[in-house]
Amino acid sequence: MHGATYHSSPLAAAAAASPPRLLVVHPGSQPEASLQEALRLGESYAGQLPAHVTMGSAARRQRPSPATFFGRGQVEALLAQVHAAEPERVFVNHALSGVQQRNLERALGRPVLDRVALIIEIFSQRARTNEARLQVELAQLEYASSRLVRVVDAASGRRTAFGMTGHMVEVVSARERGRSGSSTGGLGGAGGQGESELQLQRRRITDRRRQLLRGLEQVRKTRAVQRAARQRSGKPQVAIVGYTNAGKSSLLEALSGAGDVGVEDRLFATLDPTLRRVMLPRSGKDAILSDTVGFISNLPTQLIEAFRATLEEVTEADLLLHVLDVSSPQVLAQRQAVLHVLRELGLTQQQLEERVVEVWNKMDQLPAAADVAAAVAAGGAAAEEQASDGEAAAAGHEVEAAADEAAAVVVAGQEVAAAAGEAGAGGGGAACTGGAGAAEEAAAMAAAGSKQQQQQQQQHGTATQPAEQPASLVDAAGSSGLHAAAAAGLLPPAVEALLRSDVRAASYRPTAVATSVLRGQGLAELLAAVEDKLEGLLAGRPQLSAKSQAPAAFALSREVIMHDRANLLALPVIGTLVLAGLFGWCDTMLVTKAFILYIAVDFFWVLLEPKAVPSKPRIILWHHFITFLLLQLPLRHPQLGLYTCMDGLVEWNTLLLIARRQFPRWYRPLNAVYWVTFYPVRVVLFPALMPLFWRELTKPGYAWWETAAVMLTQACLVVFNGWFLVASWKRRR
Numbered sequence: 001m002h003g004a005t006y007h008s009s010p011l012a013a014a015a016a017a018s019p020p021r022l023l024v025v026h027p028g029s030q031p032e033a034s035l036q037e038a039l040r041l042g043e044s045y046a047g048q049l050p051a052h053v054t055m056g057s058a059a060r061r062q063r064p065s066p067a068t069f070f071g072r073g074q075v076e077a078l079l080a081q082v083h084a085a086e087p088e089r090v091f092v093n094h095a096l097s098g099v100q101q102r103n104l105e106r107a108l109g110r111p112v113l114d115r116v117a118l119i120i121e122i123f124s125q126r127a128r129t130n131e132a133r134l135q136v137e138l139a140q141l142e143y144a145s146s147r148l149v150r151v152v153d154a155a156s157g158r159r160t161a162f163g164m165t166g167h168m169v170e171v172v173s174a175r176e177r178g179r180s181g182s183s184t185g186g187l188g189g190a191g192g193q194g195e196s197e198l199q200l201q202r203r204r205i206t207d208r209r210r211q212l213l214r215g216l217e218q219v220r221k222t223r224a225v226q227r228a229a230r231q232r233s234g235k236p237q238v239a240i241v242g243y244t245n246a247g248k249s250s251l252l253e254a255l256s257g258a259g260d261v262g263v264e265d266r267l268f269a270t271l272d273p274t275l276r277r278v279m280l281p282r283s284g285k286d287a288i289l290s291d292t293v294g295f296i297s298n299l300p301t302q303l304i305e306a307f308r309a310t311l312e313e314v315t316e317a318d319l320l321l322h323v324l325d326v327s328s329p330q331v332l333a334q335r336q337a338v339l340h341v342l343r344e345l346g347l348t349q350q351q352l353e354e355r356v357v358e359v360w361n362k363m364d365q366l367p368a369a370a371d372v373a374a375a376v377a378a379g380g381a382a383a384e385e386q387a388s389d390g391e392a393a394a395a396g397h398e399v400e401a402a403a404d405e406a407a408a409v410v411v412a413g414q415e416v417a418a419a420a421g422e423a424g425a426g427g428g429g430a431a432c433t434g435g436a437g438a439a440e441e442a443a444a445m446a447a448a449g450s451k452q453q454q455q456q457q458q459q460h461g462t463a464t465q466p467a468e469q470p471a472s473l474v475d476a477a478g479s480s481g482l483h484a485a486a487a488a489g490l491l492p493p494a495v496e497a498l499l500r501s502d503v504r505a506a507s508y509r510p511t512a513v514a515t516s517v518l519r520g521q522g523l524a525e526l527l528a529a530v531e532d533k534l535e536g537l538l539a540g541r542p543q544l545s546a547k548s549q550a551p552a553a554f555a556l557s558r559e560v561i562m563h564d565r566a567n568l569l570a571l572p573v574i575g576t577l578v579l580a581g582l583f584g585w586c587d588t589m590l591v592t593k594a595f596i597l598y599i600a601v602d603f604f605w606v607l608l609e610p611k612a613v614p615s616k617p618r619i620i621l622w623h624h625f626i627t628f629l630l631l632q633l634p635l636r637h638p639q640l641g642l643y644t645c646m647d648g649l650v651e652w653n654t655l656l657l658i659a660r661r662q663f664p665r666w667y668r669p670l671n672a673v674y675w676v677t678f679y680p681v682r683v684v685l686f687p688a689l690m691p692l693f694w695r696e697l698t699k700p701g702y703a704w705w706e707t708a709a710v711m712l713t714q715a716c717l718v719v720f721n722g723w724f725l726v727a728s729w730k731r732r733r
C-alpha cells in the first residue's frame with residue numbers, strides 16, 4: 001500500500017487522459033478580471049475554454065451562505081445551468097469551506113472544485129518529475145487534511161466524505177462519487193465506518209505526509225549540493241520569477257538559445273526548475289539562469305509550502321529577474337502578488353530592493369505598441385544625446401522625471417528601428433527639449449513606419465512576428481522614452497501606473513528593462529542590465545565575481561571579515577615568535593606571554609561577538625579557555641616553554657585556514673598548504689606531545705595536579721583537532 005510505485009491522483013490521471021468538461025461559476029461580487037483569470041485557469045485544466053456562468057450581481061454584495069456559499073435560489077438556478085451545460089465538474093471561482101464544497105456537490109450532483117483545489121489539480125496534471133509529484137501530493141494532502149475534520153463532523157456519522165486511494169488521500173472524493181454516479185461510493189469504500197475509519201484515515205495521512213516530507217528532504221539536500229557545486233564554479237545564479245504566463249520560459253529560451261525549455265500559452269506550463277547557461281556580454285562570463293513555477297494571486301499556501309524545495313532556487317539566487325506581462329491590465333496586482341509570494345518565501349524587503357531586475361515583457365502587445373516603441377526610441381535617443389551634451393538642466397519635464405527614476409527602461413523595436421534613422425537626430429532632439437510635445441512628434445513619425453504592422457495587428461487581433469530582426473536603439477540609460485510615451489497618452493493605464501513613482505514605492509524601484517521576448521527585443525539591454533547589477537551585487541563576494549574553487553558558503557559577514565583581518569595581522573606575529581622560540585632565537589617565556597595575550601584577546605572577542613567566527617563559537621571559546629589553562633604551566637616552569645612553542649605551531653595552520661576564506665582567488669594553493677600542514681601539526685604533533693609532556697611532568701618538581709592539568713588539557717586539544725578533522729571531511733563531502 002505504501003510501496004515504492006507512485007500513483008498520482010486518479011482524478012488527475014483521468015483528467016490528463018481526457019480533460020473533463022468544466023463549468024466556471026463566477027460570483028458576481030468578484031471583479032471581472034478575476035473571471036478572466038478563472039477562465040484561463042479553467043482552460044489550463046480542461047484543455048479548452050470552459051463555459052461560465054455569473055451568479056449574483058456585482059452591485060448586490062451579499063454575504064456568502066455558510067452552508068452552500070450561494071443562496072438557495074442561486075443554487076437552484078445553478079442546478080438548471082448545470083443540467084443545461086452538463087459539465088463533468090464545476091469550478092467555483094472562490095475559496096470554499098469544506099462544508100460549502102460538500103453541500104454544493106450534493107446539490108449539483110457534480111464534483112465541485114474551488115480555486116485552491118483547481119490550482120492544485122492543474123499542478124497535479126502538469127507534474128512530470130518525481131520532485132514535482134511529491135510536492136503536489138503533499139499539497140493535496142495538506143488541502144485534504146485541512147477539510148477532513150469539518151467534513152466528518154458535519155456528516156451523519158454513517159459515512160465519511162472522503163476516501164483513500166491506495167496510499168493517498170483522495171482530495172475531493174465527492175467528485176469521484178459524482179463521476180461514478182454513486183452518492184456514497186467514496187474511493188476505497190470509505191462509507192459506513194464512522195469514527196474508527198476517520199482515525200484510520202488520519203493515521204494514513206500522517207504516515208504518508210511523513211513519507212513525503214522525507215522524500216522532499218532528500219530532494220532539498222540534492223538540490224543544495226547541486227547548487228553549492230554551481231556556486232563553487234563561480235557562476236552567478238539568476239532566477240527568473242513572475243506571474244504565471246508572463247513569459248518566463250520564453251525569456252530563458254531567448255537568452256540561452258535553448259529551444260527546449262517549454263513555452264506554452266497556458267497557466268502553470270512550468271513546474272520544475274530548468275537551468276540554462278547564459279553568457280554575459282561584457283565579461284564573457286557565464287551566469288546560470290533558472291526558470292521556475294509561475295506565481296498567481298492567492299497562490300495556495302499549501303503549494304508554497306510544498307514547493308519549497310523547488311522555490312529554494314529562487315531564494316538562493318544572486319539575482320532575480322521578475323518578468324511582468326505589461327499587456328495585462330492586471331499587471332500591478334500581478335506584480336504585488338509575486339512580491340507577496342517572494343516575501344512569503346523569506347526574502348526581505350532589502351533583498352527585494354537590491355536583488356531584483358524587472359522585465360516588462362510583451363511590449364508588443366500594447367494597443368499602440370508601434371507608437372510606444374517609436375516614442376521610446378525618440379526618448380532614449382534624447383536621453384543619450386542629453387547625457388553626452390551635459391544639458392540635463394535643459395531637459396523637459398518628462399525627461400527629468402525619467403532621470404529621477406532609478407529604473408532603466410529600454411525598448412528596442414523593429415518599427416523603432418525604422419524610425420531610428422530619422423529620430424536619431426530630429427526626434428531625439430525634439431524629445432530632449434520638448435517633453436510631451438516631442439513624444440507626440442516622435443510617435444507621429446513612427447506611426448507612418450508602423451502603419452502596415454498595425455493593420456496586421458487589427459486583422460489578426462494580435463501582434464505578428466516582424467520580418468526583420470530589430471536593431472537595439474537604447475541602452476539601459478533612462479526611462480525617458482516610456483515617460484514620453486506616457487505623456488503622449490500611448491500607454492495603457494496599468495503601464496502608466498507602473499511607471500509612476502508613487503506606485504513604484506519610494507524604496508522599491510528596481511531596474512526595469514522593457515522587452516518583447518517574442519520578437520527578441522530588449523534582450524541585449526536586459527543582459528547588460530543584469531551584468532551591471534551582478535557586478536554591483538557580487539563586488540563584496542569575490543568568490544563569485546572571480547572564478548575560483550572556494551566553497552559556496554563563504555558569504556562572509558562583516559563581523560567575520562573584521563575578526564579574520566585582525567587574525568591575519570596577529571597570527572603571523574605569533575607564528576614567527578613560535579618559530580623563533582623553537583630555534584632558540586627568542587626567549588620562550590616571551591613567546592608564552594605573547595601567546596597567552598593573543599588567546600585571551602581572541603577569547604573575549606568571540607565571547608562578546610560570537611558572529612565573529614563562521615561557526616561554532618562555543619567550541620572556539622572552550623578551545624581558547626583550555627589553551628589558556630595549558631599555557632599557565634610554562635609560566636611556573638619556564639623549561640616547559642619549548643612545548644608551548646611546539647603547540648603554537650598550530651597557529652600557522654589557523655592562519656592558512658583564515659587566509660583560505662579571505663583570499664578565494666588563492667583558494668587552491670592556500671587550501672593545499674593548509675592540508676599539508678594540518679596533518680603533521682594537528683594529527684601527528686599534538687598527540688605526540690602527550691608522551692613528551694608525560695615524560696617531563698613525571699620528573700620531580702611538578703605537583704600531581706600540574707601533571708594532571710597539562711595531560712588533561714593537551715588531551716582536550718587532541719580531541720578538538722580530531723573533531724575539527726572530521727568536521728572538515730564532512731564539509732568537503
Ligand SMILES: Nc1nc2c(ncn2[C@@H]2O[C@H](COP(=O)(O)OP(=O)(O)OP(=O)(O)O)[C@@H](O)[C@H]2O)c(=O)[nH]1
Pocket residue numbers: 242243244245246247248249250251262263264265266267268269270271293294295361362363364365463515516517518519
Ligand atoms: N506577444 C507576446 N507573447 C509572448 C511574449 N513572451 C512570451 N509570450 C507568450 O506568452 C505565453 C506564455 O509564455 P511562457 O514563456 O510559457 O510563460 P511562463 O511565464 O513560462 O508561463 P508558466 O510557465 O505557465 O508560468 C506563450 O504563448 C509565449 O509565446 C512577448 O514578448 N510577446
Ligand SMILES: [Mg+2]
Pocket residue numbers: 248249250262263264269270291
Ligand atoms: Mg514557463
